[in-house]
Amino acid sequence: MTLKEFKIFFSEELSDIYPQTEIESFFFILVEDKFQLQRIDTVIKPDFLITDQYLSELKNITKRLQKEEPLQYILGKTEFYGLRFFVDKNTLIPRPETEELVAWALLESKKLSNNKLNILDIGTGTGCIPISLAKNLENVTISAVDISSEALKIAKRNAVLNNVEIDFNELDILEAKKLPQQFNIIISNPPYVRELEKVEIKNNVLENEPHLALFVDDKNPLIFYKKIADLAKKHLTKDGLLFFEINQYLSTETVAMLVEKGFKNIELKKDYFGNNRMIKAGINT
Known part of the structure; x- marks a missing residue:
């Protein structure tokens, strides 16, 4: 043929x-x-x-x-931020809006005064966020955690593939009492799709991608954001920044939660499609 x-x-x-x-x-x-x-x-x-x-x-x-099996899973790989990544059914397929989060974090990180940056990614999946940051920043130490040991295997392969050093660790962030050190940047794209929103999800995602990394209970949809914010309050440096990818339908609630917890200079940003998708916040005025 x-x-x-x-x-x-x-x-x-x-x-x-x-x-x-x-x-x-x-x-x-x-x-x-x-x-x-x-x-x-x-x-x-x-x-x-x-x-x-x-x-x-x-x-x-x-x-x-x-x-309706995703092509990325069929091929076992995808591209993100101009880099090649392995993917399988234990990891979410990296999305374009997360590339925008990475671009924002890169821009803001270069404004920080520190000589060396310590960055933490929570819920790393394929490792696409920390690996992309590591490829584009100098003099930086990056750590990443995930609850899934299988996802971490893929993330570690991706770090080798892209020739960067990331300190990967298995961690249930909801059970964490503290973080191992202080960080200049904490960044996360945690689960944020409510069960009620499943009707909006395409079958190729719903039937294939890991629900553990996608969905949260309708009654407590900000559970991960609240916990990460609490940890960030204790473990961000004086001029440190918190970055979230968020549920567009819960942007007002997410900002209000950060205000309630005492975060300052909160900025909500739209993605390429015009949806409220990212938040940056600090602990200093």
Whole structure:
């Protein structure tokens, strides 16, 4: 089968499940991953011949996509902040809005007066946040924690893959009484999707990504934010900063919680799509 013929087949097989733009995105990712062909190559090399071995593999991937399995899990990898990351079903797939959180933290971290920064990421998953920070900051020590030992295995692989040193530790943050040291920055993208919001979640996420890293009880949706804020009050340095990715529907409540706990200079920021998605706060005026 030629590349052009496979593209037609691929589109027809998935057209009832995904929008055309997403199908095309899948196609270009697959072509690059399997044949190292860029998007332009699919135009200038439509007669590129796919061997039977690769065709069988691509058809199997197509079947898995029909079952709404995320392509990132199928390939076992994804990109985040221009870096390559391993992913599996024990980790959330990194999202573009989290890239925006990283960009904000990088910008603000460079304004801090400290010669050396200590940074902590809570609920690290793939390690995408601390690894991206480590790749873009000098003279920094970064730690990261997660409740899942399986997620930490992936995070450690990703640190090696991207040639950075991160101190990873297993920790149930809700049970933590204290943190091991003081930090200039504490950053977290904790679970924040309420059970009532499951109706908004696509099947490919709902049926595949780890619920432990996604959902919180409707009655106490800010449980992680409250606990992390309490720890940050004790363990942020004088000019330290707390960064959160947040539930857009609970932005007002999250800001109010931080005000109640005595945080200062609280800033709420929208993501690329115009949703209230990030918060920065300090403990100093």
